Amino acid sequence: MSEKEIKAKTETPMLDELKTGPWPSFVADLERYSEKKPAVGQLLGQLEQSYEDRWNYWQGTVLNVDGYGGGVIARYSELGEQYPDIAQFHTIRVIPPPGWVYSTEKLRELCDIWEKHSAGIMQLHGMTGDILLLGTDNKTTFEAAEELMEKGWDLGGSGPALRTLACCVGEARCEAACFDTMALTKHLTDNYISELHRPELPYKYKFKLSGCANDCAASMQRSDMPVIGTWRGAMQINQDEVGKFIDDKGIEFVIDNVLTRCPTNCISLKGKTIDVDNDNCVRCMHCINVMHRALKPGKDRGATILIGGKRTLKIGDTMSSVLVPFMPLKTEEDFTKLTDLIDSIWEFWGDNGLEHERIGEFIARVGLGTFLEGIGLEPDPQMINQPRTSPYIKFEELTGSKIDGEPEHNPAVSNEEGEMAEKAI
Amino acid sequence: MSVKTKKKMAPRDNGAPDHRPNLHPLMLKNYGKWDYHEKLRPGLLLYVAESGDKLWTVRAGSPRTMSIDTVRKICDLADKYAQGHLRFTSRANVEFSLANEDDIEPLMEEIRSVLGFPIGGTGHSLSNVLHTQGWMHCNLPGTDAAGSVKSIMDQFINEFVTDDKLPARVKISASCCQINCGGQADIAINVQHHHPPVIKPQGVGICELPKVVAICPVAAIRPRQGDDGKTTMEVVDEKCMYCGACHGQCPTMEIRDANTDTLSIWIGGKNSSTRKGPSFMKLAMWGLPNNPPRWPEVGEALQTILDCYKSSAKQYERMGEWIDRIGWKRFFEMTGFPFTKYHIDDSVSARSTFNTSTHVRI
Ligand code: SF4
Ligand code: SF4
Numbered sequence: 193m194s195e196k197e198i199k200a201k202t203e204t205p206m207l208d209e210l211k212t213g214p215w216p217s218f219v220a221d222l223e224r225y226s227e228k229k230p231a232v233g234q235l236l237g238q239l240e241q242s243y244e245d246r247w248n249y250w251q252g253t254v255l256n257v258d259g260y261g262g263g264v265i266a267r268y269s270e271l272g273e274q275y276p277d278i279a280q281f282h283t284i285r286v287i288p289p290p291g292w293v294y295s296t297e298k299l300r301e302l303c304d305i306w307e308k309h310s311a312g313i314m315q316l317h318g319m320t321g322d323i324l325l326l327g328t329d330n331k332t333t334f335e336a337a338e339e340l341m342e343k344g345w346d347l348g349g350s351g352p353a354l355r356t357l358a359c360c361v362g363e364a365r366c367e368a369a370c371f372d373t374m375a376l377t378k379h380l381t382d383n384y385i386s387e388l389h390r391p392e393l394p395y396k397y398k399f400k401l402s403g404c405a406n407d408c409a410a411s412m413q414r415s416d417m418p419v420i421g422t423w424r425g426a427m428q429i430n431q432d433e434v435g436k437f438i439d440d441k442g443i444e445f446v447i448d449n450v451l452t453r454c455p456t457n458c459i460s461l462k463g464k465t466i467d468v469d470n471d472n473c474v475r476c477m478h479c480i481n482v483m484h485r486a487l488k489p490g491k492d493r494g495a496t497i498l499i500g501g502k503r504t505l506k507i508g509d510t511m512s513s514v515l516v517p518f519m520p521l522k523t524e525e526d527f528t529k530l531t532d533l534i535d536s537i538w539e540f541w542g543d544n545g546l547e548h549e550r551i552g553e554f555i556a557r558v559g560l561g562t563f564l565e566g567i568g569l570e571p572d573p574q575m576i577n578q579p580r581t582s583p584y585i586k587f588e589e590l591t592g593s594k595i596d597g598e599p600e601h602n603p604a605v606s607n608e609e610g611e612m613a614e615k616a617i
Numbered sequence: 618m619s620v621k622t623k624k625k626m627a628p629r630d631n632g633a634p635d636h637r638p639n640l641h642p643l644m645l646k647n648y649g650k651w652d653y654h655e656k657l658r659p660g661l662l663l664y665v666a667e668s669g670d671k672l673w674t675v676r677a678g679s680p681r682t683m684s685i686d687t688v689r690k691i692c693d694l695a696d697k698y699a700q701g702h703l704r705f706t707s708r709a710n711v712e713f714s715l716a717n718e719d720d721i722e723p724l725m726e727e728i729r730s731v732l733g734f735p736i737g738g739t740g741h742s743l744s745n746v747l748h749t750q751g752w753m754h755c756n757l758p759g760t761d762a763a764g765s766v767k768s769i770m771d772q773f774i775n776e777f778v779t780d781d782k783l784p785a786r787v788k789i790s791a792s793c794c795q796i797n798c799g800g801q802a803d804i805a806i807n808v809q810h811h812h813p814p815v816i817k818p819q820g821v822g823i824c825e826l827p828k829v830v831a832i833c834p835v836a837a838i839r840p841r842q843g844d845d846g847k848t849t850m851e852v853v854d855e856k857c858m859y860c861g862a863c864h865g866q867c868p869t870m871e872i873r874d875a876n877t878d879t880l881s882i883w884i885g886g887k888n889s890s891t892r893k894g895p896s897f898m899k900l901a902m903w904g905l906p907n908n909p910p911r912w913p914e915v916g917e918a919l920q921t922i923l924d925c926y927k928s929s930a931k932q933y934e935r936m937g938e939w940i941d942r943i944g945w946k947r948f949f950e951m952t953g954f955p956f957t958k959y960h961i962d963d964s965v966s967a968r969s970t971f972n973t974s975t976h977v978r979i
Pocket of ligand 2: 759811814832833834835836837838852856857859861862863864870872898
C-alpha cells in the first residue's frame with residue numbers, strides 16, 4: 193500500500209452499512225460487544241480500514257502450544273500501533289462434537305473459557321468444521337488452550353496434518369443414514385489424534401463423513417477421503433405409500449420428477465406401484481428424497497470410500513473417486529478394516545509423496561494403478577467410468593525383453609514435480 | 618457403539634468430544650431408529666422415530682461470526698424450548714430440536730425478536746453462504762467474505778425464508794483468495810488477480826527459498842543473484858498464472874493489488890451424488906469490481922442468474938443440471954453475460970470441455 197498515514201478509526205461508516213437489512217449483522221453484534229471488550233472495537237476499526245483501502249492488515253505467523261504442531265492460527269496486525277489490543281489476535285481451532293451437536297452446558301462452558309481469556313468472538317463453524325475462537329494474544333492463547341484441554345476439549349488440526357473431521361447429523365436424526373457418522377468421526381479422530389496434532393503427513397488430509405449420497409457434509413470435493421453411506425441389495429419399497437404418493441401428486445409428477453430423473457433409468461411404473469431394477473440402481477438417493485415415505489435405503493448398509501478430493505491448487509480441482517465401493521461399518525472389526533486401509537494409504541503416500549502434495553495430486557502423478565498396488569488393493573471396475581482409450585501401455589507381464597533377447601532399457605518416466613505440474617496446467 | 622482405539626492417546630490428546638451427551642434426549646433415545654421426516658413449512662421439520670416419538674426442528678440463519686453474548690442468547694433459547702440442546706449445520710445455520718409442539722411458535726417468535734435470526738434454509742431455499750475469513754482474520758485475502766455474505770443474504774432473504782420459490786436448493790460460497798477455501802457451490806464468488814506477484818524486497822530471506830520455488834504449479838519462480846550478491850527470487854511473467862500459491866507460502870510474494878483485483882462468478886458446482894452426480898463449477902462472469910461494503914455488482918449478477926434459473930429450470934434441477942440441459946449458449950443469451958475467449962478452458966484437460974459432436978442449438 194501507499195505510504196499514507198493511517199490513524200485509528202473512531203467511526204466506521206462503511207461497516208455501518210452492514211448493520212442494516214434483514215440478515216443478522218455481525219457488525220452490529222460485534223459493535224455491541226465492543227463495549228465489554230475494547231479489542232473488538234479495534235477489530236472493527238481495522239476492518240473499516242480494510243474496507244476503505246480494499247487491503248488486508250493481518251500477517252500470519254506460527255504459534256504452537258507445547259506438544260502440538262498446529263491448532264493455533266496466529267495473526268499479527270500491521271496496524272498494531274493504532275490498534276494495540278489486536279496487535280496479536282489469534283484464532284484457536286477446537287474440535288467440535290461430531291455433527292456439531294451441543295448441550296448448552298458444554299457450549300456455555302466454551303463461552304466462559306473464551307470470555308475469560310480472549311476478545312470473545314466465536315465462529316460456528318470454520319470451513320474446516322472447527323469451532324473457531326478468535327482473539328487471544330501470545331500469552332492468553334496458552335492459558336485458554338490449557339483450560340480448554342483441562343475441560344476435555346482439544347485443539348483442531350492445521351498445516352500439513354490430519355484436519356478436524358466433519359460429518360452430517362446421520363443416525364442421530366436422519367432416516368437415510370447408512371452408517372453411524374458420528375461414531376466413526378469420533379473413532380477416527382481419537383485413533384489418529386497424534387496425526388492431527390503433530391504434522392507427520394506430506395500435506396493436509398481431510399475426512400468428511402456423510403450418511404448417504406446426499407452428502408450433507410459436502411465431502412466429495414472438499415475432503416481427501418469422503419466416507420459416504422450406501423447399501424447392498426434392494427432398496428425398501430412401501431407400495432401402499434407409493435400408491436398414496438401417486439394419488440396425491442399425480443402420475444405426471446412421478447414420471448417427470450422421479451422416473452425420468454433416475455440416472456440409470458431403473459424405475460418403472462406398474463399401475464400404482466413401482467418396480468426398481470436394484471442391480472442397476474446406483475444409490476443416488478434422488479427417488480428416495482422425493483418419495484421418502486415410500487422408499488428407503490436397503491437394510492444391508494455400509495459406505496463407499498472415496499479418495500482425492502480437493503480445491504484447485506496445484507493440478508486443478510479434483511473430485512474424489514471411488515476406492516472401496518462398499519464397506520460395512522457396523523462393528524469394531526469393520527472400523528479396524530477402515531483404519532488398516534487408511535494406515536496403508538498413509539504409509540505409501542508418506543514414503544513416496546512429495547512435500548505439499550495432496551493425496552489426489554499424488555495419485556494423479558503416480559497413477560491410480562500404481563497407487564492401488566502400493567496400498568495392496570485390487571483394481572475394481574467401479575473405480576472408473578470407463579477403461580482407458582490410450583493404447584500406449586506398458587504391460588509388465590509382456591515387456592522385459594526384446595525379440596533378440598536383449599534386456600529392455602526404457603528410460604524411466606520422469607516424476608519431477610515441476611515438469612508434471614507444468615504439463616497439468 | 619464403543620470401540621477401543623488402537624493407539625493410546627497422549628495425556629492432553631483429548632480427541633473429539635463425545636456426541637452422546639451433546640445430543641437432544643430424543644435424538645439419543647431414537648439414535649439409528651428414525652422412520653421418516655416431513656417438511657412442515659419453511660424452517661420447520663418434523664422427524665418421526667420408529668418408536669412414534671416426534672421431534673420438531675426449527676432452523677435459523679446465523680451470521681457465523683458471533684460474540685459470546687449472542688452465543689449465550691442462543692443457549693438461553695435452547696434451554697427454554699429445546700431441552701438444553703442445539704446443533705449447527707455445515708452452512709452455519711442453527712437448529713433447535715423440540716420435544717413439544719406447543720413450543721414451536723414461541724421459539725420462532727424469540728428467534729426473530731431476541732436473536733434477530735431469520736427462520737428458513739430448508740428445502741428448495743437459498744441457504745446460508747459458506748465463506749472464509751477475509752479481512753476479518755486471514756493473512757491472504759484480496760477481499761472480505763463476511764460482508765459480501767451479509768449483503769447477499771440481505772438481498773435474497775426471501776429465498777432463505779421460503780422453500781418453494783426455487784427449483785432446487787441453491788448453495789453459494791464466497792472466497793477471498795484464489796485458494797478458494799469456500800469450495801464448490803451452485804454459485805461461487807471468488808477473487809481474481811491480474812498480474813504476477815510483486816516481490817517485496819524487504820521480505821526476501823524470511824522464507825525458505827526452495828519451498829517458495831517448489832510451490833509454484835508452473836515453475837515460474839526461480840532463484841536469482843541480487844545486486845548485493847544475495848540470492849533472491851524472480852518470477853517469469855509469461856509462465857505465471859497469477860494463482861497466488863507462492864503468496865500463501867511466503868508473504869514476500871505479494872499477489873494482491875487493491876487497484877486491479879476483481880471478482881469472478883462460477884456456477885454449477887455440486888457435491889452430492891444425486892441424479893447425475895457431483896460436478897465442478899464453471900466460469901460464468903468475470904471482471905466484477907471488488908466493491909465494499911456491499912458489492913452491488915455481484916448482487917446484480919447473482920440476481921440475474923437466479924431469475925433465469927427460476928424461470929427456466931425444472932423442479933429438482935440444481936444450477937449445473939439446468940445449464941447442462943439448456944446449454945451454455947442459452948445460458949449466456951438468457952443472462953446477457955458476455956461469452957468471451959476467457960470462458961474457454963486452456964488447461965491440459967481443455968479438450969474434454971469442447972463440444973465434440975454436432976449437437977448445436979440453432
Ligand atoms: S448425508 Fe444423508 S444421512 Fe447424512 S444427513 Fe444428509 S440425507 Fe441424512
Ligand atoms: S502466482 Fe502462482 S504461478 Fe505465479 S509465481 Fe506465484 S505460484 Fe507461480
